[in-house]
Amino acid sequence: xxxxxxxxxxxxxxxxxxMVLAAYLIVQGMIAGNLLSNLMQGLLVPLCVYIILALSLxxxxxxxxxxxxxxxxxxxxxxxTSAAFTKATMDTFTNAGLRFFVALIIGAVCAGIxxxxxxxxxxxxxxxxxxxxxxxxxxxxxxxxxxxYVGIDSNGIHFxxxxxxxxxxxxxxxxxxSGAMGITGTPRQSTFTIGVVLILVTLxxxxxxxxxxxxxxxxxIRDNRIAAESxxxxxxxxxxxxxxxxxxxxxxxxxxxxHNLATLTALPKNFGYNMSIMFLVFVVLGGxxxxxxxxxxxxILNLLPELLRGLSDYRMLFYAIxxxxxxxxxxxxxxxxxxxxxxxxxxxxxx
Amino acid sequence: xxxxxxxxxxxxSLGSVYAIIALGYxxxxxxxxxxxxxxxxxxxxxxxxxxxxxxxxGLNPILAILLSIIICTLMGVVIEGVAYxxxxxxxxxxxxxxxxxxxxxxLQNVALLIWGADTKSFSNVISLPSLKLAxxxxxxxGVTIVTIIGGILIMAGLxxxxxxxxxxxxxxxxxxxxxxxxxxxxxxxxxxxITFAIGSGLAAIAGVLLCSAYPSLxxxxxxxxxxxxxxxxxxxxxxSIPGAFIGGVVLGILEIxxxxxxxxQMADAIxxxxxxxxxxxxxxxxxxxxxxxKV
Numbered sequence: 001x002x003x004x005x006x007x008x009x010x011x012x013x014x015x016x017x018x019m020v021l022a023a024y025l026i027v028q029g030m031i032a033g034n035l036l037s038n039l040m041q042g043l044l045v046p047l048c049v050y051i052i053l054a055l056s057l058x059x060x061x062x063x064x065x066x067x068x069x070x071x072x073x074x075x076x077x078x079x080x081t082s083a084a085f086t087k088a089t090m091d092t093f094t095n096a097g098l099r100f101f102v103a104l105i106i107g108a109v110c111a112g113i114x115x116x117x118x119x120x121x122x123x124x125x126x127x128x129x130x131x132x133x134x135x136x137x138x139x140x141x142x143x144x145x146x147x148x149y150v151g152i153d154s155n156g157i158h159f160x161x162x163x164x165x166x167x168x169x170x171x172x173x174x175x176x177x178s179g180a181m182g183i184t185g186t187p188r189q190s191t192f193t194i195g196v197v198l199i200l201v202t203l204x205x206x207x208x209x210x211x212x213x214x215x216x217x218x219x220x221i222r223d224n225r226i227a228a229e230s231x232x233x234x235x236x237x238x239x240x241x242x243x244x245x246x247x248x249x250x251x252x253x254x255x256x257x258x259h260n261l262a263t264l265t266a267l268p269k270n271f272g273y274n275m276s277i278m279f280l281v282f283v284v285l286g287g288x289x290x291x292x293x294x295x296x297x298x299x300i301l302n303l304l305p306e307l308l309r310g311l312s313d314y315r316m317l318f319y320a321i322x323x324x325x326x327x328x329x330x331x332x333x334x335x336x337x338x339x340x341x342x343x344x345x346x347x348x349x350x351x
Numbered sequence: 352x353x354x355x356x357x358x359x360x361x362x363x364s365l366g367s368v369y370a371i372i373a374l375g376y377x378x379x380x381x382x383x384x385x386x387x388x389x390x391x392x393x394x395x396x397x398x399x400x401x402x403x404x405x406x407x408x409g410l411n412p413i414l415a416i417l418l419s420i421i422i423c424t425l426m427g428v429v430i431e432g433v434a435y436x437x438x439x440x441x442x443x444x445x446x447x448x449x450x451x452x453x454x455x456x457x458l459q460n461v462a463l464l465i466w467g468a469d470t471k472s473f474s475n476v477i478s479l480p481s482l483k484l485a486x487x488x489x490x491x492x493g494v495t496i497v498t499i500i501g502g503i504l505i506m507a508g509l510x511x512x513x514x515x516x517x518x519x520x521x522x523x524x525x526x527x528x529x530x531x532x533x534x535x536x537x538x539x540x541x542x543x544x545i546t547f548a549i550g551s552g553l554a555a556i557a558g559v560l561l562c563s564a565y566p567s568l569x570x571x572x573x574x575x576x577x578x579x580x581x582x583x584x585x586x587x588x589x590x591s592i593p594g595a596f597i598g599g600v601v602l603g604i605l606e607i608x609x610x611x612x613x614x615x616q617m618a619d620a621i622x623x624x625x626x627x628x629x630x631x632x633x634x635x636x637x638x639x640x641x642x643x644x645k646v
Binding site for chain 1: 434438443453460623624
């Protein structure tokens, strides 16, 4: 038999996929064996959402090299557009599986479009400015959804930014989004299996993007914008591409999130700045640009507070310390120098 | 008409607070070239210090404010030294930005653990009589007067400090070119420390003024004004001191008018919308300089 040699990236990618699958099988086994409490089972879908968001943010931070603080905003768009679609078509679209699939596409496409639109002006900026504008965008989305009323009746869809009355709907009409009350009565279709499948899809998209021609162009822009431009890479195009894909993936996370809740509201708790920061913590702890690391970090940081009950008060504090310490250890020139000296000592001993 | 004027006045008052915060932001950004996300949270800590000193220890308000300024100044220097300085020459510009977010989060959560999540009602420490105009239909509170005058004085003071003192000139030099400044015998680390000290001291003053006008204090009080002040600094042109002041006042007026005439829930969205428009149309802000990037 001919042995086919896998190259290094393929192998590493396969390990990542395998890890997710193995974790899935273990958890399924634990559920079958009644080893997981209901509480823990309830945490599985949110965990999938966080992993997808961490992967999506890692694409922006690690590969594109820009900091987005508005990923919760893209997630919010994915969540609300898909939940509104599901609610609007609940009676007419009877195949639940197919409906969820369409909702997924709608959520991802809408978030992607917003990523594209916000990306056009914003990606001309760099670093700090981009971070603050994405933050601003996330807040704007949350604010708008909180005052947005959408209803549907036989005349079509009605929008209002004031209240339910001003929609002027027919008596038989159905409310889709009722301002700060959000969307209620979405069927809870997200399951752990769907979540894992979506994680695999996200991983597939991200890993393939990284190892493609486009991905290398994006990383060239990250490493040196001017050099990349001088060899003919279209900066705006590739930046927009990466950003829109990242937003669309965040939208997928949002769809999964929305269909796990009976009531979806745009509270700061769900889609605020803190959520965006939490995703950033996953990315930073897992290693910027390292997809497998993001998954592991998201799992660890979600399990730890559950396993150690006493820790839950200090969860946020712990996140803050993770951000500071990880950055100092990994990026400070002095720390890097010290680490190298330490490692060279070990190597000498071995030799 | 009188409601319009009173909205305008409260807009200028809020704007002056933003301006004072933005002055700190713009100095730090101009000189250390980093977005200090934790600036807003220094404001919160400053306010808590005054709250504890006045309500808990019964200290004289003026002493309490001085104490708050001292603590915030020290905190600014420590934060810079511990968290930001080691990363100043890091390979990725994101490193220091993420650390700053971490520091902001740290301050919020330490405050949460010390003082709890419940809203503290901040007692007004500025006891000046209100000014009544136009037969009592327009009332300007003492806090408003102090805030506006304070903002103008601080701006003028900073401009004098930068143009007249040696330290101020050193700051300008460091903001132009760190390496060259070092060759000229300027202690870059010390200069940046001083900048953080001044910025954080201003944050303490802004905290007192903010909480005197809006007397509810939580660990998250500082975050939003901090971000809005950054918007103001960008609006006025980052690095420019008069720009930060103008940006702050315009933003304050916009926010109050947005709240009054459009929608109270949408006021924040309007402020952030302004930021996006400014960055798209004129990324350097009103008074900012255009810097061409070279290889």
